Amino acid sequence: MRFRQLLPALALAPALLALAGCDELLARTPGERLWRRHCADCHGIDASGNTPRYMGEHYADLRDNNWRTGGDRGSIENVVREGIFAKMPANEKLTSEEMRLLIDYLYELRGERG
Ligand code: HEC
Numbered sequence: 001m002r003f004r005q006l007l008p009a010l011a012l013a014p015a016l017l018a019l020a021g022c023d024e025l026l027a028r029t030p031g032e033r034l035w036r037r038h039c040a041d042c043h044g045i046d047a048s049g050n051t052p053r054y055m056g057e058h059y060a061d062l063r064d065n066n067w068r069t070g071g072d073r074g075s076i077e078n079v080v081r082e083g084i085f086a087k088m089p090a091n092e093k094l095t096s097e098e099m100r101l102l103i104d105y106l107y108e109l110r111g112e113r114g
Pocket residue numbers: 035038039040041042043054057059060062066067068069070075076079080084087088089091102106
């Protein structure tokens with residue numbers, strides 16, 4: 001096959017990866033990647049909590065100012081480390097650097113600086 005014939009396929013590759021559900025690979029920042037890997041299934045890519053699983057749980061919406069625990073760094077970190085019984089898994093293995101990136105990214109999604 002000639003190189004020129006390959007070009008359209010190369011141009012399509014990112015779109016195909018995204019369609020195949022590999023958009024984690026295309027995520028831009030490490031914080032975004034962590035968010036998608038650990039949190040987005042339940043809280044949504046945009047942190048709105050608007051996922052099939054948690055649409056009715058308003059505390060799963062992390063973009064509003066309606067907190068059960070609190071929106072400051074310390075409270076968020078505690079919840080993420082310990083999880084919430086029967087609702088959210090614990091994340092004991094995240095390093096403190098990963099935690100920082102994750103919370104930075106959450107604040108970014110909220111349109112705030114952490
Ligand atoms: C299995 C689903 C699930 C996953 C995965 C998950 N969460 Fe949650 N999370 C929930 C639910 C449901 C709630 C609301 C529980 C409640 O009613 O208090 C919640 C609550 C929270 C809260 C507390 C909100 C408040 O109002 O105080 C924070 C902060 C949070 N999640 C952050 C995260 C982060 C960051 C991640 C990724 C590391 C994550 N969650 C992963 C389901 C999940």
